[in-house]
Amino acid sequence: MAGNMKITSMPAPRFFLLVFCCILLIGYFAFGFTPQKESANQILDPISVTPEWMQVLVEEVLPEGGLHGWIPTGNFENSSLIKLPRFSRRYTHQELNRSKNLTTFIATPSKSLLHLATSAVKNERLSGQLAFASRRAISNLKINIAALTSSNGSSIPKENIQVRFVGYVPVERGASEFIWSAKHEDVMGHGSSGLLTPNIIADPLYELAEVDVPAHRTQPVWISIDIPDNIPSGHYTGNWTATNDSDERIDLKINITVQETTLPPHSEYEFFLDFWINPDAVAAFYELPLWSDAHWEMLQIFLKDYAELGGKTITTTITHEPWSIPWMNDTMRPQTYTGFGSMVKWEKSKNGEWKFDYSIFDQYVKLAADCGIQERINAYSLTAFRGKERIHYYDEATGKMNDRNFDTVNDKDFQKAWGTFLTDFAQHLKSKNWLNKTYLSFDERPNETMNQISKFIKEVAPEFSQRITIAGHPESTHFATGALSISYEFFPNQNLASEETLPTIAERRQSGKLTTFYLCGQPSHPNTLSVSPAIEARMIPWLALKHQTNGYLRWAYNSWPKDPFRYPVFNFIQGDDYIIYPGDGKPMSSIRRELLLDGIEDYELFRLVEKKESTNPHLAKALELATQNQDGRKKAIEDITKARRLLTEQQ
Numbered sequence: 001m002a003g004n005m006k007i008t009s010m011p012a013p014r015f016f017l018l019v020f021c022c023i024l025l026i027g028y029f030a031f032g033f034t035p036q037k038e039s040a041n042q043i044l045d046p047i048s049v050t051p052e053w054m055q056v057l058v059e060e061v062l063p064e065g066g067l068h069g070w071i072p073t074g075n076f077e078n079s080s081l082i083k084l085p086r087f088s089r090r091y092t093h094q095e096l097n098r099s100k101n102l103t104t105f106i107a108t109p110s111k112s113l114l115h116l117a118t119s120a121v122k123n124e125r126l127s128g129q130l131a132f133a134s135r136r137a138i139s140n141l142k143i144n145i146a147a148l149t150s151s152n153g154s155s156i157p158k159e160n161i162q163v164r165f166v167g168y169v170p171v172e173r174g175a176s177e178f179i180w181s182a183k184h185e186d187v188m189g190h191g192s193s194g195l196l197t198p199n200i201i202a203d204p205l206y207e208l209a210e211v212d213v214p215a216h217r218t219q220p221v222w223i224s225i226d227i228p229d230n231i232p233s234g235h236y237t238g239n240w241t242a243t244n245d246s247d248e249r250i251d252l253k254i255n256i257t258v259q260e261t262t263l264p265p266h267s268e269y270e271f272f273l274d275f276w277i278n279p280d281a282v283a284a285f286y287e288l289p290l291w292s293d294a295h296w297e298m299l300q301i302f303l304k305d306y307a308e309l310g311g312k313t314i315t316t317t318i319t320h321e322p323w324s325i326p327w328m329n330d331t332m333r334p335q336t337y338t339g340f341g342s343m344v345k346w347e348k349s350k351n352g353e354w355k356f357d358y359s360i361f362d363q364y365v366k367l368a369a370d371c372g373i374q375e376r377i378n379a380y381s382l383t384a385f386r387g388k389e390r391i392h393y394y395d396e397a398t399g400k401m402n403d404r405n406f407d408t409v410n411d412k413d414f415q416k417a418w419g420t421f422l423t424d425f426a427q428h429l430k431s432k433n434w435l436n437k438t439y440l441s442f443d444e445r446p447n448e449t450m451n452q453i454s455k456f457i458k459e460v461a462p463e464f465s466q467r468i469t470i471a472g473h474p475e476s477t478h479f480a481t482g483a484l485s486i487s488y489e490f491f492p493n494q495n496l497a498s499e500e501t502l503p504t505i506a507e508r509r510q511s512g513k514l515t516t517f518y519l520c521g522q523p524s525h526p527n528t529l530s531v532s533p534a535i536e537a538r539m540i541p542w543l544a545l546k547h548q549t550n551g552y553l554r555w556a557y558n559s560w561p562k563d564p565f566r567y568p569v570f571n572f573i574q575g576d577d578y579i580i581y582p583g584d585g586k587p588m589s590s591i592r593r594e595l596l597l598d599g600i601e602d603y604e605l606f607r608l609v610e611k612k613e614s615t616n617p618h619l620a621k622a623l624e625l626a627t628q629n630q631d632g633r634k635k636a637i638e639d640i641t642k643a644r645r646l647l648t649e650q651q
Contacts, residue, residue: 041140041212044167045086046566047198050216054197057089058216061107062133067141067248068109069132072220073637076116080127080598081535081637083202083591084220086168088133101189104637107131107218116223116254121648122262123229124601127594129166130221130252132242138213139245143221148236148256156228156236156256164205166220166591171199171531172569174521174576181521181573188531189633201531204565204581205589224594225256233260259648263604267372269310271541271603272516272551274378274485275579276315277306278559279364281338285560285582290341291360298585300367305580305587306557307372309597314368314377316361318344318425320392322381323443332387336559336577337570340380346393346421348402354393354420358428365434376483377434378441378469379425382418383409383453385443391417409452415460422461439482441469443555450479471518471553474504483514485553488543493630494523505549517544518553521576525631528554528592530568530575533632537595538640541603542626554579558587602626602644609650622646 062068072079081104088107096102120126132141143163148156177183188201205222213219221242240252279299280290288295320342327333334340343364345357365377384390389406391414406414429435440457442450450470458465469483470476477484486504489496508515519527519540526536526543544551556577561570564581568574579596581588610619626643629635 041210042206042208043212043214044165044206044219045200045217046168046170047086047200047214047217050087050214051197054087055216058087058133059135060090061088062109062135062216063111064135065111066136066246067132067134067138067242067244067250068111069114069130069242069250070108070110071114071116072129072131073104074108075641076128077118078637078641079129080222080591080595081538081640082129083534084129084131084166084218086198086200086202086217088218099189099633101634101636107133109133111250113251113253116252117256119257119259119648120225120227121259121605122227122231122233123265124227124263124605125594125597126223126225126227126256127598128223128225130223130242131218132213132221132250133216133218134213135215137215138219140210141213141219141242141244142210143223143252144241144243146238146240148225148238148254150232150234150236152232152234154231154234154236156225156231156258160226160228162207162224162226164222164224164589165208165211166202166222167204167206167565168200168202169204169530169565169568171201172567172574174569174571174573176521176572176576181576182524182527182529184531184573186524187527187529187573189533203530203575203590203592205591205594207583207588222591222594227256227258229262229265231258233258261605261608261648263601263608266308266310269600269604270607271310271544271600272312272514273310273600274313274315274516274551274553275306275309275311275557276555277302277557278336278338278340280341281336281559282582284338286585296363296367299364300371301586302558303368303371303373309593310600311373312375312551314365314373316364316377316379317342317381318361318379318421319346319381323385325386335385335571336556337561338559342392344425346391348393348395348397350397354417354424356421356424356428362432365432375437377438379438380441381443382422382440382457383442383445383449389414409449409456415456418456419460422457422464426461426463435463439467439469440464442471444472445470447473447475447479450476454479471555474498474500477504477508480513483516484508485516485518486549488517488519488526489523491517491547502547505547509548515549516551516553517547517549518555520555521573525633528575528579528596529573530592532575532592533635534591534595535635535637535640536630536632537592538599538602539626539630539632539635540596541599542606542623542643543630545603545606546623546627558582602640602647605644605647609647612650616650618646618650 072082072084091102145161147158236256236258238254242250282298282302283290283295317340321334321339323335324332325335343361347355389409391404395402429438466481468481470480471485474486474490490498490501505515526539528537540552558580559577579593580590622643625639
């Protein structure tokens with residue numbers, strides 16, 4: 001048959017094209033290879049297609065002619081206080097009349113020059129934001145920076161300047177919105193996209209040399225400048241540029257007035273910051289064996305990030321999965337995607353005796369202390385967060401792990417096991433010289449339970465009776481001998497506002513007891529959820545000043561869902577359980593994290609002024625401005641700017 005076939009020759013160009021396509025297909029199926037576009041930089045959003053009607057809206061505000069840039073809010077000094085929509089558009093008079101804050105999202109494109117002017121104090125991290133967009137796709141957008149210099153020859157080195165690109169994540173609803181937490185509709189303003197189509201929000205900060213930006217999309221750029229503590233005050237200037245592969249360029253003239261005041265190092269911050277770091281989530285996301293050498297190395301990086309915020313507490317677990325909740329098929333599971341395993345191994349011998357292995361606990365505490373977190377060790381938790389009391393342990397008799405449930409903390413076996421542990425734990429802490437900074441910690445437990453537990457602790461381990469920390473209601477103060485963190489829901493003008501809150505804080509302050517407040521999936525405002533207005537994160541330390549608490553607690557620093565960039569919710573309203581993202585071998589910061597740090601620096605500046613002149617009337621005015629209108633959708637961003645100036649003018 002082959003001898004009778006008619007053979008037709010194929011033109012050479014078509015032949016080689018066919019061969020090339022075959023090679024691509026073979027590579028794709030055999031090796032997962034996909035052909036890359038010429039520029040392989042990341043595009044920092046999950047959008048596949050921009051609707052034509054959205055392009056029309058963008059072109060109403062974005063001129064033709066290539067790369068354009070502008071300063072969000074129109075003022076570099078407060079440009080960081082908003083989350084820019086990915087698509088710029090016009091706002092109608094009716095919209096602007098309803099919400100004056102929409103003016104902060106208005107794009108003012110320029111093709112030539114942007115003047116970036118602001119002020120700073122020494123030893124602070126300065127935040128600012130820029131925006132770039134084009135009707136055409138932008139390839140390899142890059143910010144070229146240089147050192148800032150003064151007329152006397154001093155400089156802010158280039159190494160002190162960090163450029164990060166703002167990314168966008170999907171907005172997804174969580175189960176808690178149907179049950180108990182705030183709802184997106186009550187939280188978000190126009191900071192997602194202005195129209196919620198597509199439904200995305202600016203938050204993660206990518207450390208990239210350059211990025212690609214599709215046509216019509218706005219790309220915010222986050223600028224952080226660490227002001228040295230040893231430079232003279234004065235004016236520091238520099239010339240930067242924004243460029244792309246089309247040889248388009250926008251000049252950036254930056255001018256920073258450095259004032260004489262110097263903030264303390266983060267290790268000496270007065271602001272009491274308490275974040276609960278989840279070490280298991282670090283191992284799970286990076287696919288590292290739990291407590292392996294690689295896991296410990298990664299944990300060190302995350303703990304240092306927490307220390308750089310001024311973190312005071314080391315969150316440890318002395319029992320397995322302290323925060324379990326009822327789940328499907330009458331089971332219990334961690335309330336976060338990855339739970340908190342115990343750092344203490346419980347073992348019951350064949351003759352019924354309890355033994356405890358503290359090796360993981362000890363190594364974690366030492367590592368955290370070496371990273372600069374040295375004030376307190378909080379140990380969770382003698383009681384279950386939800387459901388029955390339980391003990392998870394290795395049973396030597398069966399050679400298996402076992403769970404023992406108890407109906408009440410008054411159960412004799414429960415108290416025998418925990419009494420043995422607390423006695424042993426106290427002796428172990430004494431041997432490490434850690435007892436004086438270790439606290440038994442409880443999260444949102446009812447007073448009836450805490451009454452029973454406090455009596456039990458006083459009876460079997462009196463060393464801990466004055467070392468109990470509680471997060472919950474103001475009336476828990478009687479049991480919170482070590483520290484009390486009150487849910488902000490119980491503060492004035494909130495849904496559960498309690499007349500006991502402010503008197504409780506005042507009484508504890510007079511007694512020298514530590515008091516903070518905390519946020520979780522509620523209230524709607526203020527908060528640091530993914531969709532919260534950015535300014536609210538900056539406001540949190542000011543609220544600690546207003547209500548005279550020692551600081552702030554956030555229940556989760558890094559309890560990520562499986563993929564926070566594509567599927568950002570596991571159970572709770574988005575961002576409730578993490579304020580940073582998992583980056584390339586290290587934490588990836590967020591707008592929320594950076595603005596919280598800016599607010600903590602405001603707090604420290606306030607304290608410096610207060611120490612010089614506690615009756616200074618400018619303090620009260622600054623506090624009033626910064627904390628008025630705690631719903632960030634309606635709050636004027638100038639409030640923070642004016643409050644800050646009132647402080648720096650007193651130095």
